[in-house]
Amino acid sequence: xxxxxFVNLPNIGTSVRRKEDYRFLTGGGQxxxxxxxxxxxxxxxxxxxxxxxNINSIKIAAAKAAPGVLDVFVGEDVAADKINGLPxxxxxxxxxxxxxxxxxxxILAQGKVRYVGDHVAMVVAETLEQAKxxxxxxxxxxxxxxxxxxxxxxxxxxxxxxAAPDNHCYKWAIGxxxxxxxxxxxxxxxxxxxxTNNRLIPNAMEPRAVIGSYSRATEEYVLYVSNQNPHVExxxxxxxxxxxxxxxxxxxxxxVGGGFGSKIYLYAEDVCLTWASKxxxxxxxxxxxxxxxxxxxxxxxxxxSHAEMAMDKDGKFLALRVHTDxxxxxxxxxxxPAVPTIxxxxxxxxxxxxxxxxxxxxxxxxxxxxxxxxxGAGRPEATYLLERLVTRCGxxxxxxxxxxxxxxxxxDFPYQTPVALQYDVGDFHALLKRGNELxxxxxxxxxxxxxxxxxxxxxxxxxxxxxxxxxAPSNIAGALGARAGLFECGEVRVHPTGxxxxxxxxxxxGQGHETTFAQVVAARLGISVDAVDIVHGDTGRVPxxxxxxxxxxxxxxxxxxxxxxxxxxxxxxxxxxxxxxxSDADVEFANGEFTIKGTxxxxxxxxxxxxxxxxxxxxxxxxxxxxxxxxxxxxxxxTFPSGTYICxxxxxxxxxxxxxxxxxxxxxxxxxINPMIVEGQxxxxxxxxxxxxxxxxxxxxxxxxxxxxxxxxxYAMPRADDMPNFTLDTLCTPCSHNPLGAKGCGEAGAIxxxxxxxxxxxxxxxxxxxxxxxxPASPSRVWEAIQSAKH
Ligand code: MCN
Numbered sequence: 014x015x016x017x018x019f020v021n022l023p024n025i026g027t028s029v030r031r032k033e034d035y036r037f038l039t040g041g042g043q044x045x046x047x048x049x050x051x052x053x054x055x056x057x058x059x060x061x062x063x064x065x066x067n068i069n070s071i072k073i074a075a076a077k078a079a080p081g082v083l084d085v086f087v088g089e090d091v092a093a094d095k096i097n098g099l100p101x102x103x104x105x106x107x108x109x110x111x112x113x114x115x116x117x118x119x120i121l122a123q124g125k126v127r128y129v130g131d132h133v134a135m136v137v138a139e140t141l142e143q144a145k146x147x148x149x150x151x152x153x154x155x156x157x158x159x160x161x162x163x164x165x166x167x168x169x170x171x172x173x174x175x176a177a178p179d180n181h182c183y184k185w186a187i188g189x190x191x192x193x194x195x196x197x198x199x200x201x202x203x204x205x206x207x208x209t210n211n212r213l214i215p216n217a218m219e220p221r222a223v224i225g226s227y228s229r230a231t232e233e234y235v236l237y238v239s240n241q242n243p244h245v246e247x248x249x250x251x252x253x254x255x256x257x258x259x260x261x262x263x264x265x266x267x268x269v270g271g272g273f274g275s276k277i278y279l280y281a282e283d284v285c286l287t288w289a290s291k292x293x294x295x296x297x298x299x300x301x302x303x304x305x306x307x308x309x310x311x312x313x314x315x316x317x318s319h320a321e322m323a324m325d326k327d328g329k330f331l332a333l334r335v336h337t338d339x340x341x342x343x344x345x346x347x348x349x350p351a352v353p354t355i356x357x358x359x360x361x362x363x364x365x366x367x368x369x370x371x372x373x374x375x376x377x378x379x380x381x382x383x384x385x386x387x388x389g390a391g392r393p394e395a396t397y398l399l400e401r402l403v404t405r406c407g408x409x410x411x412x413x414x415x416x417x418x419x420x421x422x423x424x425d426f427p428y429q430t431p432v433a434l435q436y437d438v439g440d441f442h443a444l445l446k447r448g449n450e451l452x453x454x455x456x457x458x459x460x461x462x463x464x465x466x467x468x469x470x471x472x473x474x475x476x477x478x479x480x481x482x483x484x485a486p487s488n489i490a491g492a493l494g495a496r497a498g499l500f501e502c503g504e505v506r507v508h509p510t511g512x513x514x515x516x517x518x519x520x521x522x523g524q525g526h527e528t529t530f531a532q533v534v535a536a537r538l539g540i541s542v543d544a545v546d547i548v549h550g551d552t553g554r555v556p557x558x559x560x561x562x563x564x565x566x567x568x569x570x571x572x573x574x575x576x577x578x579x580x581x582x583x584x585x586x587x588x589x590x591x592x593x594x595x596s597d598a599d600v601e602f603a604n605g606e607f608t609i610k611g612t613x614x615x616x617x618x619x620x621x622x623x624x625x626x627x628x629x630x631x632x633x634x635x636x637x638x639x640x641x642x643x644x645x646x647x648x649x650x651x652t653f654p655s656g657t658y659i660c661x662x663x664x665x666x667x668x669x670x671x672x673x674x675x676x677x678x679x680x681x682x683x684x685x686i687n688p689m690i691v692e693g694q695x696x697x698x699x700x701x702x703x704x705x706x707x708x709x710x711x712x713x714x715x716x717x718x719x720x721x722x723x724x725x726x727x728y729a730m731p732r733a734d735d736m737p738n739f740t741l742d743t744l745c746t747p748c749s750h751n752p753l754g755a756k757g758c759g760e761a762g763a764i765x766x767x768x769x770x771x772x773x774x775x776x777x778x779x780x781x782x783x784x785x786x787x788x789p790a791s792p793s794r795v796w797e798a799i800q801s802a803k804h
Contacts, residue, residue: 014537014575016747016754020684022536023604028689029542033527042268045222045237050296053224054083056286057144058299059134059151060308061126064160064380064718065171068124068133072152076136079150081143083293086135086285088123096120096288099279100253101345105185105354105493113183114378116174118344120254120281120288126155127173127343128380129720130308132281137289137297160380160718164317164338167377173343180378182341185354187432188371196332196369200323204406209787210394212315212340212711214728215387217522219270220301221310225286229294233261236287240266241276241520242560247552249279249347250287262287266550269522273701274386275310276522277562278347307723312711313387315340316353316394320402322367328410330421332369335361335398339376342383349385350376355493356391356481356563362430363399364441364477364655365421370431380718386562388701388763392480397788400476400768404775408784414475414772415445415454422477427749433493434481436653438746441477444679448475448657451740452677457661460674470664470780471674474772475657478765482757483652483748484563500647501565502557503573505534505581507640509626511619512544518558519570520550523697524759525690526566532686533571533753537578538618539605556643564757567686568652572751576644587636588621652748652756656680660703660769664777669796671707671774677740680761683747684754691758695741698762704731705763706770710789729791778802 019025036042073085098117107113121132134151138144161170167180197203224237240246243264251257269276286297316337323332339353358372407417422441429435457473464471485499504516515534519526531545548554586600589607593614601608605618625640661675678695685691708729712721722728747754767788774790782802
């Protein structure tokens with residue numbers, strides 16, 4: 014079925030209420046920490062208080078003797094059982110001929126700690142209280158070493174790893190440097206900008222949690238874990254770390270209270286608890302407290318970049334040159350190398366026809382928590398850089414923010430960028446036009462005058478983003494050097510009474526798949542949404558899956574389900590043909606009914622389902638009973654959502670307080686299954702993006718390497734009263750290569766919004782002489798910028 018037929022089916026494009034919400038709103042959700050297994054014990058981790066130190070000794074005798082303690086483990090215990098370090102590095106290949114440095118990432122530290130929060134020992138006791146008390150008795154003798162936290166200082170700092178004496182991890186580049194340099198040499202105007210993309214701490218509402226369980230009877234492990242991709246977690250755990258046969262490990266990711274990318278990797282705690290559950294023959298639970306989450310969840314962003322745009326005299330972009338230093342933290346996290354490379358540099362063409370682009374990335378180790386994917390992963394960093402630079406180009410040439418963009422938009426599709434991606438569809442002019450209308454741009458000057466009358470400044474900022482999601486086409490990822498393919502799996506099981514259970518490799522941790530995937534199935538089969546259940550998050554029930562990240566679930570996971578439905582329809586037509594004594598080729602299926610063209614014969618989907626399992630006069634020699642199909646789907650391209658975001662801020666120059674007064678977002682997500690859920694996704698993304706731009710900032714002390722923003726007292730999360738009422742709209746150019754015509758929507762808000770906010774802040778501050786500013790635009794930082802511009 015093609016996208017144009019699909020979109021006209023009942024239930025598609027309808028704001029069906031979320032099926033999962035009754036469970037969540039009535040306290041019926043079951044998160045990992047809600048699960049209590051028989052004979053359950055509790056783990057507590059002893060973590061490094063230092064950013065960088067050699068470990069002289071660890072004394073555990075007193076802790077072992079403490080009441081209720083089952084055992085205390087250190088790095089040597091794990092190593093003695095031949096447990097490998099966490100997997101890293103295999104996603105990309107460096108491009109300068111020097112192999113990427115992939116130093117070991119031990120499950121528990123061995124001889125050295127490299128960031129505050131690094132795992133030193135694990136205490137397991139009968140109760141959580143006892144485990145906590147015993148952890149206090151573990152004595153670690155450290156020799157403190159000097160620490161480095163900023164990428165810009167990394168090259169000259171004390172080495173974290175023997176394998177990387179200058180703390181350099183890898184170099185990666187894309188584009189033709191010689192051609193870019195030549196274009197710069199002939200440019201009428203060059204705009205330059207230095208930018209920092211601030212480090213963020215993910216802070217999902219549910220902290221990470223794990224239960225390790227082992228059965229001596231079946232020799233099987235079960236790992237309950239708050240995770241976004243249980244099959245990948247199992248693969249990494251068994252094949253890369255523990256050397257276990259995969260079929261002996263079941264990973265269950267039950268209800269998960271948000272992940273935002275921070276729960277796609279295998280963490281040390283997951284391995285420790287799985288390993289120790291067999292050693293102690295006990296079920297063991299660990300749940301991070303909020304302070305632990307701050308220091309030990311993988312962080313996001315943390316780029317330092319220099320960008321230059323070469324233009325002709327009319328502001329037409331000729332070439333873009335970017336150098337980025339990316340902070341990888343103390344160890345290379347599992348998916349981290351892909352973030353500042355294939356997910357970042359390939360997006361730097363943006364919505365524009367810049368014909369030459371060269372991007373060079375250096376990745377560095379520092380004494381900070383490992384950095385990995387966080388909502389958008391690389392794409393917010395690319396969009397922030399490009400959209401800040403484009404606004405600056407406009408200022409320097411005296412062109413309005415929308416005009417400089419309009420002059421450079423891609424108009425013809427498909428469009429091949431100079432940095433690997435091929436955009437299939439889009440209409441950037443239409444998005445900008447609609448954005449300008451909804452944002453009431455014509456009335457801006459009047460609003461600015463009204464603000465001025467109150468002693469306030471007003472500014473307006475644009476961001477026209479495009480992102481690549483629906484990760485991933487394995488062929489494109491492979492061509493970019495990725496050493497792993499990606500696809501998704503869906504199984505559709507039709508029951509005899511015509512209800513349906515779908516097993517999907519996608520994992521919902523807030524995105525509403527139990528509703529939207531059910532809408533897709535109900536629409537195709539002509540049954541009610543309530544007759545469809547979606548099962549996810551359990552390697553024991555779902556055949557296989559690559560999980561949820563990169564806004565891929567609908568376009569990749571949903572399409573896998575569509576492919577399984579194609580097979581269901583083909584087989585169901587055969588059964589219907591048998592029932593109606595006709596040829597398969599003459600059977601048509603629509604609205605839950607099978608008919609024979611030109612006759613009044615018909616059978617319902619329910620009749621066919623029953624016949625599949627309770628065959629009567631069934632042609633068993635020609636047709637198997639049952640109606641249960643599985644499909645795997647690997648797309649041929651990414652999907653490319655795009656949008657125009659326009660932010661208007663009001664700023665008090667006396668206090669530096671910035672208030673977002675208006676925010677308009679017009680997105681193109683292709684065909685939409687559930688507008689209400691999509692709107693919710695956009696709201697969430699916008700709040701995260703505006704949070705990064707105004708409030709959130711992870712700060713390590715540059716001398717000691719201590720995390721200074723280690724609680725919500727110091728790390729400012731966005732709250733409802735920091736946000737305006739958003740003005741939202743969507744336009745649609747259907748994705749050309751999936752049968753849903755859908756593009757991803759889960760990250761767009763976080764990708765597109767930060768530059769819109771900072772461009773607005775700078776627009777307001779420009780009259781005071783402030784022309785550059787790094788996120789977050791917190792009151793003290795804005796006030797300081799105003800003061801320094803005065804002197
Ligand atoms: N959808 C739709 N029509 C479209 C596109 C999507 O109806 N054209 C629906 C989908 O069916 C799905 C939801 O919108 O119910 C999001 O779909 P999609 O864009 O495919 O994104 P994913 O489901 O793959 O979610 C991943 C994305 C990412 S990468 C992050 S990070 C993120 C996000 O989703 N983390 C989240 N949104 C989150 N929302 C919550 N509540 N919690 C998180 O951790």
